[in-house]
Amino acid sequence: xxxxxxxxxxxxxxxxxxxxxxxxxxxxxxxxxxxxxxxxxxxxxxxxxxxxxxxxxxxxxxxxxxxxxxxxxxxxxxxxxxxxxxxxxxxxxxxxxxxxxxxxxxxxxxxxxxxxxxxxxxxxxxxxxxxxxxxxx
Numbered sequence: 001x002x003x004x005x006x007x008x009x010x011x012x013x014x015x016x017x018x019x020x021x022x023x024x025x026x027x028x029x030x031x032x033x034x035x036x037x038x039x040x041x042x043x044x045x046x047x048x049x050x051x052x053x054x055x056x057x058x059x060x061x062x063x064x065x066x067x068x069x070x071x072x073x074x075x076x077x078x079x080x081x082x083x084x085x086x087x088x089x090x091x092x093x094x095x096x097x098x099x100x101x102x103x104x105x106x107x108x109x110x111x112x113x114x115x116x117x118x119x120x121x122x123x124x125x126x127x128x129x130x131x132x133x134x135x136x137x
Contacts, residue, residue: 053060066077
């Protein structure tokens with residue numbers, strides 16, 4: 001009987017230790033989740049502001065030339081552009097049933113020279129900017 005009690009006491013101590021360890025890990029994970037959620041909210045606010053600025057005053061911003069970027073960023077951008085061009089041409093240049101290549105139509109909106117209104121007329125997600133070429137196959 002004493003052996004059984006000793007064994008159960010040992011198992012209980014081990015389980016208590018495991019629970020304490022897992023509780024600490026859970027608390028750390030919860031802290032990391034909260035921290036990441038705060039970062040996500042901050043990034044969302046930053047992106048929303050950037051989109052609103054681009055929509056309301058697109059002429060105030062100069063487009064960045066790839067050659068003026070650092071070398072490592074240039075390689076990433078060129079790889080991204082190749083990937084986007086390949087996926088874009090694959091989706092647009094697929095043959096239809098009669099053997100004619102289909103293409104999507106694009107519309108370029110003219111920029112107005114008048115000053116923008118005080119509040120931007122578009123919601124933050126109304127416009128999408130793309131770096132892809134137009135109609136390349």
